[in-house]
Amino acid sequence: MRISQDIRELAKNKGIRLESVINEGLREKADEFIKSGSEIYK
Numbered sequence: 001m002r003i004s005q006d007i008r009e010l011a012k013n014k015g016i017r018l019e020s021v022i023n024e025g026l027r028e029k030a031d032e033f034i035k036s037g038s039e040i041y042k
Contacts, residue, residue: 011021 007021008018011018
């Protein structure tokens, strides 16, 4: 899958573990969700 490959490449380029890249992305999305009002359906 393209997304999976992109995530693997990002981890490799940053020199960090794959799990760390995933967790970083999840934190970013959680912050976006909170800033947008924490509503699933608008």
